[in-house]
Amino acid sequence: RKEVEQDPGPFNVPEGATVAFNCTYSNSASQSFFWYRQDCRKEPKLLMSVYSSGNEDGRFTAQLNRASQYISLLIRDSKLSDSATYLCVVNPGELNNNDMRFGAGTRLTVKP
Amino acid sequence: NAGVMQNPRHLVRRRGQEARLRCSPMKGHSHVYWYRQLPEEGLKFMVYLQKENIIDESGMPKERFSAEFPKEGPSILRIQQVVRGDSAAYFCASSPNQQGVGTEAFFGQGTRLTVV
Numbered sequence: 001r002k003e004v005e006q007d008p009g010p011f012n013v014p015e016g017a018t019v020a021f022n023c024t025y026s027n028s029a030s031q032s033f034f035w036y037r038q039d040c041r042k043e044p045k046l047l048m049s050v051y052s053s054g055n056e057d058g059r060f061t062a063q064l065n066r067a068s069q070y071i072s073l074l075i076r077d078s079k080l081s082d083s084a085t086y087l088c089v090v091n092p093g094e095l096n097n098n099d100m101r102f103g104a105g106t107r108l109t110v111k112p
Numbered sequence: 113n114a115g116v117m118q119n120p121r122h123l124v125r126r127r128g129q130e131a132r133l134r135c136s137p138m139k140g141h142s143h144v145y146w147y148r149q150l151p152e153e154g155l156k157f158m159v160y161l162q163k164e165n166i167i168d169e170s171g172m173p174k175e176r177f178s179a180e181f182p183k184e185g186p187s188i189l190r191i192q193q194v195v196r197g198d199s200a201a202y203f204c205a206s207s208p209n210q211q212g213v214g215t216e217a218f219f220g221q222g223t224r225l226t227v228v
Contacts (some may be wrong), residue, residue: 034216043203043219044155087155087215097213099168100145100205104154 001029001072004090017078021106024070025089032091033064035073037084038105044087047073064088078110114139116206117186118220125194125227133189133223137206144187144203145217155203157174160189194227201225 006023013019025033033050049054050062050071075082086097088103117136125131137144146158157171159180172179176194181187191198201224205217 017124041201043221044205045219046216049216083153099160100207101157102147102155 002103003101004088006086006088007106008104010107010109012109013078014112015078015080017110018074018076019078019108020075021069021073021086021088021108022070022092023072023103024068025088025101026067026069027090028069030090033062033071034089034091035062035071035101036087036089038087039084040075047086074084075108079107080110080112083108083110098104114220116141116204118202118204118223121221123223125224125225127195127227129191131191131198131225131227133191133202133204133225134186135189135204135206135220136186136220137204138208140204141208143207143217144181145207146187146189146206147203149201149203149222151200155190158189167177174202191225194225196227199225199227201213 001109004025007021011019035047036044037047038044048062050064052064054063058074063072085105085107087105089100091100119134136171142163145162147155148158149155159172159179160168162164164183176192178190201222203219203222205219
């Protein structure tokens with residue numbers, strides 16, 4: 001089993017749609033979780049951290065389910081500019097260790 | 113505060129040559145990560161280093177690849193005797209020296225290696 005697995009996609013949605021991505025992780029001791037965004041041929045950039053209680057940032061909502069070992073990202077009212085690859089990142093967060101593992105990414109295309 | 117700096121941005125090597133990729137982490141960051149991204153694929157972890165130490169190299173190919181992060185200077189990813197399959201984007205990321213719960217990593221713009 002891969003350390004971090006994501007919906008393979010691609011997701012093709014119309015503007016204004018709501019879309020959700022899931023990500024599962026294998027290390028039950030993982031402590032930190034993030035969603036990154038990567039535009040074509042660019043470097044990944046942090047979209048949002050994921051906290052235990054779930055968190056929201058504008059149109060984006062991230063949820064963490066420790067019991068089932070998955071995190072999700074919900075995008076409401078999709079914009080054309082949301083088209084990108086979304087990467088799930090898990091950090092074991094052991095003391096003195098900031099190891100980070102990325103999922104393969106889910107590609108989203110938002111169409112007019 | 114400059115971000116993570118990678119150079120060169122583009123590198124062309126003939127088969128059998130050596131490739132050296134450099135990464136200068138953000139100021140104050142002592143954790144460096146290298147990732148490889150093949151065309152149309154996701155990021156693959158290669159190696160995680162702290163100053164003068166390799167913490168996790170489980171993603172590094174056993175042969176031809178090596179990485180270092182010396183006390184002074186940038187981190188170097190070295191690929192010896194390159195082959196066409198090494199053609200990819202190599203991203204470096206860094207994170208601050210913070211113990212306990214992990215913090216986000218900041219990425220450089222990557223080095224695109226083309227082996228001809």
